[in-house]
Amino acid sequence: MKNEQNKIHTAPWRKPLGALIAFAVTLLACILLLFTVCAAIPQSAVAEGCREAVAYFAQNEGFPLLVDGVEGTRRDNYADCALFNVIYNTDASSPLSSMIQAPYYRVEGNDIREDYKAAIEGKAPNNNYARYWHGSQIFLRPLLTFTSVEGCRVILFAILLVLNGVLAFLLIRKRHFLPALAYFLALLSVRFWVAAFTLEYITVFLILTSLCIAIVKFSEKQTSEERHRALLLLCTVGGTVTGFFDFLTAETLTFTIPVLLFLMLNRKSEEVLSFKKQFKRLFSWGMAWLLAYAATFAVKWLLVLAFSGPEAFANIFNDALYRIGGEGESISLMMVPIRNLAALLPFSEGITVAGVVLYTLAILAVAGAVLYLFRGDKPDLAYMGILGLLALLPYARFFLLMNHSYVHSFFTYRAQMATVLALIAILAHGLEGSPLFRRKKATKRKGVRKK
Secondary structure, three states: OHHHHHHHHHOOOHHHHHHHHHHHHHHHHHHHHHHHHHHHOOHHHHHHHHHHHHHHHHHOOOOOEOOOOOHHHEOOHHHHHHHHHHHHOOOOOOHHHHHHHOEEOOOOOOOHHHHHHHHHOOOOOOEEOOOOOOOOHHHHHHHOOOOOHHHHHHHHHHHHHHHHHHHHHHHHHOOOHHHHHHHHHHHHHOOHHHHHHOHHHHHHHHHHHHHHHHHHHHOOOOOHHHHHHHHHHHHHHHHHHHHHHOOOOOOOHHHHHHHHHHHHHHOOOOOOOOHHHHHHHHHHHHHHHHHHHHHHHHHHHHHHHHHHOHHHHHHHHHHHHHHHHOOOOOOOOOHHHHHHHHHHOOOOOOOOHHHHHHHHHHHHHHHHHHHHHOOOOOOOHHHHHHHHHHHHHHHHHHHHOHHHHHHOHHHHHHHHHHHHHHHHHHHHHHOOOOHHHHHHHHHHHHHHHHO
16 A cells, blocks of 8 residues: 555656546536437427427516525526527537537527527527536436426436435435534525526536535545545546536535535544645645636637637627626625625525624624534644635635626525535534533433443
């Protein structure tokens, strides 16, 4: 084992090379799958399901609430309608062009539902939705051969429930009760069940749950170095798949949640490392995910440049700038996290900025007081610091994509699932060995002696 580890340390190029191969293989597999479904399933095969969707979208508003007064339950029929427009206009006779350009019928300023209806009635595509891969067609085109929008949502959400059932089984079987409880509490906190009513939301949860299942499996690897390398490759795959499938919703979850679960599962088996060494590892995992995610988009945009020319590429670039800052709109920096925090609360109707701040500070104060009063012996402050950084990562995303995070806070807020999970993990670790729990155990043992 020592010889193997020495080889790893003397050949640092192996890690980036392995990540590069993982990225290339994953993206190529995704592209081939998307090309295949675009070529094999013509418009006529999905036409009936798409026609039924016209009636559904016509009867439902673009952004309705599932629960009155709770912003975090807002659906996004607008995005689903746009996606169906792309799916319907995919040309099986030129699948490569359709996959790259994503043609659809859209007139700026029109009700998108009317544009979708016009496309179904025969209007030729006049626009491109080329900035995304629209990888969810891999699932949706086959499903639309026998069902419509509501059926697609039910089936994909059922798959998500099955995946979470598998994850729960693996965690409980290996007696990881605390990580299992923390994970599902965090999942519930962001109302994952709303994904059953919006296709746009489901992919990021399918990806992160699949990655978490993989985390549980490879956490059994014997050495810390093996686990580190495995997570590096998994982050690369996760970033690639997220960029290919997700519609820019809560994309950071596919990095933060698997890494948090990894840290919780392996804390006791890992050697005690300084904050600096743990941060270096976290940074390498984060860069693997981020570079893979960005490169997935870069490949798509370069293909658009090659097939559609500089004007189409410029349109994509301008749209990316809009997601960051809008079109000259003045957005208060403070309001970006406030809106996302408000959506995380169990109620949001009528709540003020001061109310959001006070509720947030109150929760943190109670957690801090519990941690201080009932803290255990010698907590690993470096480990808790790393968890804290992961808790803050969603807010870095909010600030980076300010306009998008402000306007679409009703779904971007779900990135804070990582914040909830990290805070639970910090609290649980800080209370390990607490005198409160030791007294309970001592009392129980004393009672046993009396009997």
